[in-house]
Amino acid sequence: MNDFTQIVVKPGKPVQVLLNPTPYPLIGKGLQGAVFKLSDDRCVKIYSKKIHCLREKQVLLQVGEKSTIIPAVYETGENYIIMEYLNGPSLQEYFEKSETISEALTREILNLIIEIKNLQFMRIDFSLRHTIFDKDGRLKIIDHVNSFRIPRSYPKRLFKDLKQLGLLTSFLEHVHKLNPECYEKWQKLLKRMG
Structure with a gap:
């Protein structure tokens, strides 16, 4: 499952996906990162800058256990977070x-x-x-x-x-x-x- 680490995301407005040699489809992107669907219940957000990953990781890990309004977090790395995939509409x-x-x-x-x-x-x-x-x-x-x-x-x-x-x-x-x-x-x- 860790082949998503080969995905390369570059800063931009929104970020740009420079390389995705994986079968994981892009499902969204914004100012800090791009999100790829890993399975029916998990996705990974790849960040263009490590500082953005660190900031979001801090929020998700600090409050995620206490709240039902935050997606569940399964794994984190230097530039990625694997979290709950939300299937419904925004x-x-x-x-x-x-x-x-x-x-x-x-x-x-x-x-x-x-x-x-x-x-x-x-x-x-x-x-x-x-x-x-x-x-x-x-x-x-x-x-x-x-x-x-x-x-x-x-x-x-x-x-x-x-x-x-x-x-x-x-x-x-x-x-x-x-x-x-x-x-x-x-x-x-x-x-x-x-």
């Missing part, structure tokens, strides 16, 4: 098809935010494309390279993603009903942002 894909957001899903998103705070992440935020349904229909968040590094006290990226899909107003209406205190705080932040 929230981005889900919302693009459904074009609506329910109160129940809003509650799940609020629970993700509460869990992120409980895990003491500095970045209280995530993107829709990095929030994926697992095989049991639960939401998990991927891409934690900067979770302990970038301070953000509110879900700015989440708001931006929802706004682009025309769902921010509906989301906030549900938040108003489910968590009025949070709603008031976010309304003040959104007014300041313009």
Whole structure:
């Protein structure tokens, strides 16, 4: 299984896969690394820089055992992490098809935010494309390279993603009903942002 170490990833926006002499298909790539499917339940993220691997490894190993919103980690190396493969759609894909957001899903998103705070992440935020349904229909968040590094006290990226899909107003209406205190705080932040 370790032949994935022959895969070569180069920095870029997104990263570039220079060499993949393996049968493992590329399933995603971003600013720090590329992800390849190893099996029905495992994938490997190969990083273009060792520092990015170290940062994400720190987050995943420190909080993964404590939380159900983080993918399970099976093995780590200098420039890779083998983790749970999440087969479901991302929230981005889900919302693009459904074009609506329910109160129940809003509650799940609020629970993700509460869990992120409980895990003491500095970045209280995530993107829709990095929030994926697992095989049991639960939401998990991927891409934690900067979770302990970038301070953000509110879900700015989440708001931006929802706004682009025309769902921010509906989301906030549900938040108003489910968590009025949070709603008031976010309304003040959104007014300041313009």
